[in-house]
Amino acid sequence: MNHEVRLTCEGVERYLGEEESRVHALRGVSLTLEAGTVHAVVGPSGCGKSTLLYILGLLDQPDAGEVTIKSQRVSQLPDDELARKRNELIGFIFQFHFLLEDFTAQENVMIPMRRLGRLSEPEMLDRAGSLLDAVGLAAKRARPSRHLSGGEQQRVAIARALANDPEVILADEPTGNLDTKNSHRAFDLLQRIVQERGKALLLVTHNPEIAQLCDWTHAMEDGRIVQAHQR
Amino acid sequence: MTPPLYIALRFLLHRKRAFLLSLAGVVFGVAIFICTQAQTQGFAQHFINSTLGSNGSLILRSRFQPLGSGLPVPPKTQARRNKETQQRRYTEGITNAREIMRVSRQFSNVAACSPVLRGTLSARSGFENATVDLFGIDAPLHLQTTNLITQIVEGSFDDFRDNATSVIVGSKLAEILSVAAGDSLQLLSPSGDYWRFTVAAIARSGVGAIDSARIYSHAKIAQTLLQRPYAASMIIYKLRDPERAPELAQHFETLFQHDSASWQEREAANLQLFVMLRMSAAITVSLIILLAGFGIFNVLTMSVLSKVKEIAILRSMGYRRSDISAIFLWQGAMIAAAGAIIGCTVGALLTWGVSHIPIRVRGLLVADHFLVAWDWRHYFWATVLAVIAVVIASYVPARRAAHLPPVATLRGSSV
Numbered sequence: 001m002n003h004e005v006r007l008t009c010e011g012v013e014r015y016l017g018e019e020e021s022r023v024h025a026l027r028g029v030s031l032t033l034e035a036g037t038v039h040a041v042v043g044p045s046g047c048g049k050s051t052l053l054y055i056l057g058l059l060d061q062p063d064a065g066e067v068t069i070k071s072q073r074v075s076q077l078p079d080d081e082l083a084r085k086r087n088e089l090i091g092f093i094f095q096f097h098f099l100l101e102d103f104t105a106q107e108n109v110m111i112p113m114r115r116l117g118r119l120s121e122p123e124m125l126d127r128a129g130s131l132l133d134a135v136g137l138a139a140k141r142a143r144p145s146r147h148l149s150g151g152e153q154q155r156v157a158i159a160r161a162l163a164n165d166p167e168v169i170l171a172d173e174p175t176g177n178l179d180t181k182n183s184h185r186a187f188d189l190l191q192r193i194v195q196e197r198g199k200a201l202l203l204v205t206h207n208p209e210i211a212q213l214c215d216w217t218h219a220m221e222d223g224r225i226v227q228a229h230q231r
Numbered sequence: 232m233t234p235p236l237y238i239a240l241r242f243l244l245h246r247k248r249a250f251l252l253s254l255a256g257v258v259f260g261v262a263i264f265i266c267t268q269a270q271t272q273g274f275a276q277h278f279i280n281s282t283l284g285s286n287g288s289l290i291l292r293s294r295f296q297p298l299g300s301g302l303p304v305p306p307k308t309q310a311r312r313n314k315e316t317q318q319r320r321y322t323e324g325i326t327n328a329r330e331i332m333r334v335s336r337q338f339s340n341v342a343a344c345s346p347v348l349r350g351t352l353s354a355r356s357g358f359e360n361a362t363v364d365l366f367g368i369d370a371p372l373h374l375q376t377t378n379l380i381t382q383i384v385e386g387s388f389d390d391f392r393d394n395a396t397s398v399i400v401g402s403k404l405a406e407i408l409s410v411a412a413g414d415s416l417q418l419l420s421p422s423g424d425y426w427r428f429t430v431a432a433i434a435r436s437g438v439g440a441i442d443s444a445r446i447y448s449h450a451k452i453a454q455t456l457l458q459r460p461y462a463a464s465m466i467i468y469k470l471r472d473p474e475r476a477p478e479l480a481q482h483f484e485t486l487f488q489h490d491s492a493s494w495q496e497r498e499a500a501n502l503q504l505f506v507m508l509r510m511s512a513a514i515t516v517s518l519i520i521l522l523a524g525f526g527i528f529n530v531l532t533m534s535v536l537s538k539v540k541e542i543a544i545l546r547s548m549g550y551r552r553s554d555i556s557a558i559f560l561w562q563g564a565m566i567a568a569a570g571a572i573i574g575c576t577v578g579a580l581l582t583w584g585v586s587h588i589p590i591r592v593r594g595l596l597v598a599d600h601f602l603v604a605w606d607w608r609h610y611f612w613a614t615v616l617a618v619i620a621v622v623i624a625s626y627v628p629a630r631r632a633a634h635l636p637p638v639a640t641l642r643g644s645s646v
Contacts, residue, residue: 050642059547060638080551087549094641098544102245112548114234160548172641 005071006167006200007033007056012065014051014223025051027223028065033168033200038191040211041204043220049204050172052220056202057090057170058082070167087115091161093171093190093203098157099145105132105156106141112163131159135189151182158189162197169194171203175210187213235554238545239561242538249530253566254573256523257617261574263519264613266581267512272609273586273602275505281437282498284378285445287345287467288476290497291331291483292490295319321490324461331487332466340479342471345372346463348453354446355425356408356416363404364444365418367453376469379434379447386412386432395449397431403443405433418446420456437598517616524620527566531559531628535635542632543640556633563625570621571614578613 014026025048033039041049054060056067058074067075069089074082091112099108109128113119119127132141135155137148145153154174161169174190175183187210194201203214211217212231219227232240243250297319325331328346335341348367353360370392374380380388384402390412391397398418400410410416410430417425428448436442454462470476476493483491495502535542542555585601592598 054638054641057547059641080553083546083549083551083554085549086547090549092547094547098540098547098641100541100544102241107241111234111238111545114237115549115554117234164549 004035004198005032006035006069007031007202008068009052009056009062010066010068012052012055012062012067014048014055014060014062016051025223026055026062029220029223029225030065031056031202031218031225033202035167035198035200036195037200037216038194038214039200039202039216039218040214041202041218041220042206042208042211047220048223049220053170053172053202053204056168057092058086087112088164089167091164091166091169093154093157093161093169093174095173095176099153099160101146102144104142104144105137105148105152105159108145108156109160109163112160116164128159128163131162132156134162134193135159151178151185154178154182154186155189158186158193162193165197167200169199169201171201173204173206175205175207183207183210233557234550235557236561239558239565242534242541242558243562243565246530246534249534250566253523253527253530254570256526257520257566257570257621258574258577260516260520260523260620261571261613261617262578262581264513264516264616265575265578265609266585267516268509268609268613269578269582269603269605270585270601271505271509271512272604272606274598275502275509276604277437277598277602278501278505279494279498282441283469283473283494284382285436285438285441286494286497287376288470288473288494289468289480289483290492291325291335291466291468291487292464292492293321293323294325294487294489295321296488319490323464324459325463325466325489326461328461328463328466331489334486335466335468335483338479340470340472340475341468343372343375343469344466345369345376346450347373347465347467348450348457348459348462349464350453350457350459352456353419354404354408354416355419356410356414359408361404361407362444363418363446365453365457366445366447367450367457368447369450373447376467378436382434382436383432384435386430388432391431391447394429394431395452396426396428397448398428399432399434399447400430401442401445402433402435403439404445405430407443418448418456421458426456520616520620523570523617524624527563527621528624528627531562531625532631534562535559535628535632538632539635539640542635543637546635546637547641552633555635556629559629559632560622560625563621563629567618567621571617574613574617575610578610 009029009031012026012029016023016025029052041052043049051060055062062075066073069085074085077085100111106125106128109131110124113124113127129138129141132138135158137152137155140148140152145156148156169190171190175186178186190201193199205211214231216228216230218225332344332346335344346369350365352363352365354363391399405411408416412430412432414430415427416430417427419425450462470479473494477495480491480493480496483489545555582603586603588601589599590601
């Protein structure tokens with residue numbers, strides 16, 4: 001397997017809030033994600049898991065430290081450049097799916113592709129169709145996303161995260177809103193995609209069963225990674 | 232289709248009621264703007280056409296001599312012109328009308344000119360009396376210069392031309408004197424003699440002041456009747472470009488040393504009235520468009536508030552702030568475009584409908600239905616106003632949407 005480094009963060013610090021309510025959310029977090037590996041971040045609520053995820057996903061900027069994607073330091077890039085990197089290199093999956101409700105499954109998957117602008121309309125339709133086929137939703141591609149079940153919506157969100165063939169997939173409790181059967185189904189799907197396509201996956205989870213299935217587990221407490229072990 | 236335009240179109244079509252409300256505001260504002268401007272300009276245009284058709288674009292009147300010792304230099308400012316006008320000694324009448332007309336015809340803007348001997352007399356018919364404004368005209372030249380022949384509503388111009396003792400009477404004056412074509416009336420000369428004339432035709436110019444007082448007679452008869460030593464008291468001009476009448480009037484004053492007035496100067500008071508009416512209507516309708524703008528502002532602001540989650544999703548997928556802003560600006564642009572197109576169509580239909588409403592106007596103007604002007608500029612300015620209102624109304628919500636921090640939304644939705 002190719003163990004090329006996809007994403008690293010080094011000594012990331014982040015403060016949230018102002019004045020008296022100011023919280024030191026991340027305290028020198030360092031992490032390396034390699035191709036074909038699945039990482040779980042676990043820990044109690046408020047320990048900084050989501051904050052770390054948003055910083056690694058370039059949606060938020062660290063107060064100190066560095067994030068590097070494909071050997072390029074990205075933390076201090078201008079907002080437009082960060083958006084471009086996000087579009088090209090990162091795929092997000094959220095707990096509540098966060099699909100555009102009025103759009104069909106296929107249209108949702110095509111939204112990142114439209115921004116990237118590398119494919120023609122027929123090519124985008126074709127790619128969206130094959131991604132939905134890969135997550136077992138080919139038959140429901142034309143259905144508005146609000147008419148899909150929770151499990152189906154999460155699978156559409158997975159297909160959407162893969163739309164631009166990103167280097168890194170970041171998932172914020174991707175199974176948190178699913179029943180056990182659908183949780184394992186979604187995780188298996190993600191794991192298979194990561195291994196087959198050489199992606200790096202970091203997921204935040206409260207589910208110990210899911211965490212145990214990951215290649216790496218990083219336990220967080222009070223803004224620090226206090227323990228990291230490989231399966 | 233750009234990604235922001237595609238998403239804007241989808242957002243807009245999924246909020247049909249809000250979209251239709253915003254659209255209705257713009258359509259209403261644009262249509263009413265076009266219709267009111269068409270009406271006010273229609274009446275003004277009718278007045279201008281009628282007065283130009285009767286009195287020409289430019290009039291040359293009495294000879295003057297400057298009282299100052301300076302050479303006749305063209306005045307540079309209105310104030311200086313007024314001052315110079317006060318320092319003149321006027322000599323009534325034009326003694327060399329034919330020579331002035333010969334020189335005038337050399338000017339490219341002069342299409343035709345005609346001498347007129349004008350005087351005020353009393354007219355009598357049966358038991359009816361009226362003070363009349365006599366125009367002694369050279370029939371062939373006057374026909375070239377004015378629209379008199381098209382103004383004939385009764386009788387015939389040929390009867391007037393062939394009979395030296397015939398007159399053409401203004402339509403309102405004919406009503407006052409109770410005369411019709413073929414009847415006779417009497418005009419009282421300054422020496423106290425009544426002269427009998429046959430009414431050859433009745434003319435209606437559409438301008439109340441002309442139709443209620445004017446009588447046309449042959450110039451030679453008018454000169455004898457009015458006992459004037461000169462054959463013309465003024466020369467009226469038909470110009471190829473009436474808008475350039477003020478410059479030519481100023482030039483003629485200097486050249487001929489005769490008082491000269493453009494139609495704009497002559498009708499300044501009435502034109503001012505029409506301008507005020509148009510401005511008043513424009514301000515009222517602009518307020519309607521402004522209100523439509525407020526409606527759009529509210530709709531888009533609500534749209535931003537209801538799409539906070541979608542904005543965060545799009546940002547997480549790599550959409551830039553400018554893309555988010557463009558999504559809401561495109562929504563405004565689509566409302567403006569659709570509103571302008573439908574508004575212009577509805578405005579044209581309204582204008583057509585209004586032009587067919589029967590109305591009897593007998594005052595400053597004479598008209599039997601609403602008068603409208605078909606002018607592309609009304610549609611252009613209505614569209615410009617709508618676009619400005621919508622762009623301003625869309626800008627604030629669009630900017631707000633672009634600056635929404637996605638992390639706050641995503642964090643708020645995650646445990």
